[in-house]
Amino acid sequence: LICKDRFDGKSCSAQIVNLENQILPHHRFFGFCKTRPFYRRGKRETAVKVFTVSSESKYLLIQKVPSLNVGKELINRCENFGVIEKTWILPDYPCDPFTEAHVVCYRNIVDARRAKRFFDNLSFYGSLLHVSYAPEYESVDETEQKLILRNKEVETRSKLFRLAFYGKCNDVRTTTYCEKEAKRKK
Known part of the structure; x- marks a missing residue:
């Protein structure tokens, strides 16, 4: 069960959504592109992935965060990229041992893009973070x-x-x- 906030204008009510504790296909890490020509390679290895308007989101799912109560440190770093509306931890999300998953909601999608680019594959307390968009948490x-x-x-x-x-x-x-x-x- 995952807590999902919905805004109905003035008040914010929590609604429970059952995603069956599964990792959705767009949250999986498939590795980096190894077949790119030399002249197309950048300084860092990147995965080739195309995002449509509907697959981008101001909600980011940050996986592989160490379970060392470093959530406040993560949020402080996330605030460098823009105003954060809400954050929460996904307690039942399937993760590696001794790691957890966090959801961060930015006010603007542009801030979420910048944060995703920075945090994806970043070493954070000894663990490489995996960041993906989470459009399933958006309201209509x-x-x-x-x-x-x-x-x-x-x-x-x-x-x-x-x-x-x-x-x-x-x-x-x-x-x-x-x-x-x-x-x-x-």
Whole structure:
């Protein structure tokens, strides 16, 4: 059983969700990519994984945290990347011996992306952390807000693309923004 917080506007009520104590497929670590050409390799080995809008989340599942009561230290480090709305430990989550799993919810998905990139495969008290997105903890409203935000980001990028290549922006709401960008580029 996993505790899941739901927001219904003003109050926050806890709801119990049974995920049958299983590791979901998108939380498994499949290893690093070894077949990448030399010119495509970075300084660190990384796994090749594509995230869609629905698979990204502001909820992060941090696995392999040592069971040494270092949760506060982990949260302090997580706060360096943005405002944290809530955190909790998953007591029945299947983990390695002497480790536990934590869930961290950021206010913004951008902060969660930065934190995931930093914490994934980080040595933390002698254990390499494994961090993955946890969209199964999102409410329907949070998912809807995430999709609306992504739609706005795509609109902004397409407007900047039109401005860069055609020199004009035909949207009334962003005309002043486009004019500022055009002046900046000159």
